[in-house]
Amino acid sequence: MDLLSILLRAYDRGEQTDKNLRDELMTMLLAGHDTTALTLTYAWYLLSQHPDAEAKLHREVDEVLGGRTPTFEDVRQLEYTERVLNEAMRLYPPVYVMFREPKIDVRIGGYRIPEGSALMLPQWVVHRSERWWDDPLEFDPDRWTPERAANRPSFAYFPFGGGPRHCIGKHLSLLEGRLIMGTIAQRYELEYIRDEPFSLRGSLTMHPQEPIGMRLQAREKP
Numbered sequence: 001m002d003l004l005s006i007l008l009r010a011y012d013r014g015e016q017t018d019k020n021l022r023d024e025l026m027t028m029l030l031a032g033h034d035t036t037a038l039t040l041t042y043a044w045y046l047l048s049q050h051p052d053a054e055a056k057l058h059r060e061v062d063e064v065l066g067g068r069t070p071t072f073e074d075v076r077q078l079e080y081t082e083r084v085l086n087e088a089m090r091l092y093p094p095v096y097v098m099f100r101e102p103k104i105d106v107r108i109g110g111y112r113i114p115e116g117s118a119l120m121l122p123q124w125v126v127h128r129s130e131r132w133w134d135d136p137l138e139f140d141p142d143r144w145t146p147e148r149a150a151n152r153p154s155f156a157y158f159p160f161g162g163g164p165r166h167c168i169g170k171h172l173s174l175l176e177g178r179l180i181m182g183t184i185a186q187r188y189e190l191e192y193i194r195d196e197p198f199s200l201r202g203s204l205t206m207h208p209q210e211p212i213g214m215r216l217q218a219r220e221k222p
């Protein structure tokens with residue numbers, strides 16, 4: 001029973017119009033595909049620049065999966081893999097800014113915000129702020145061990161937004177991310193093939209300006 005079948009059943013029962021069905025699918029494809037693909041892109045890039053983290057990831061996928069294709073049951077054990085994804089979304093949040101407009105005058109953190117103001121909530125800035133993070137520009141997946149994450153304010157990190165309109169796809173994307181990373185990292189390492197760093201282009205999501213060139217290298221098994 002996949003999502004498309006559920007939506008089509010509702011359509012057959014007359015609970016969905018053509019336009020609704022199309023809109024739901026476009027939301028799932030755009031909100032769901034682009035963001036997760038970007039997370040994986042930045043994660044592979046960061047791993048290519050941090051051989052220690054890459055070695056730890058390889059150790060974990062080898063130990064947990066032992067050459068098998070990962071399944072839903074395996075993902076809970078892919079803890080380091082999840083830390084890599086979290087840390088990639090900290091440094092390169094695909095949704096790098098969100099917008100809000102108060103319906104009434106409000107006070108936030110001592111500031112008076114009049115009704116109708118345009119508020120920008122920038123993940124990009126908060127995730128890289130020294131106010132909340134030690135060595136904020138350093139890629140360090142072990143920031144996400146339970147001990148180190150314990151006392152961090154929850155909105156120091158909000159790649160999936162927050163509150164009533166937070167992302168409905170958070171768990172799906174972390175599931176996909178771990179399954180895809182586990183599958184690929186067992187067999188390949190990815191090498192960044194350009195000399196200069198890549199540049200970024202912020203549109204609705206934060207994209208690399210041009211494709212990030214990576215070379216797939218079959219891993220040598222120990």
Ligand code: HEM
Pocket residue numbers: 027028031032033035036039093094095098099158159160161162164165166167168169170172173
């Ligand atoms: C790494 C992956 C993802 C990231 C970083 C991400 C990020 C976000 C953020 C920041 C919001 C809140 C926007 C706001 O409040 O203005 C959001 C909302 C949403 N996301 Fe995601 N998302 C991801 C994956 C997905 C997936 C896989 C799906 C669906 C399959 C999805 C569907 C949605 C939908 C439908 C909303 C709107 C929820 C609402 O307004 O009630 N997202 N996402």
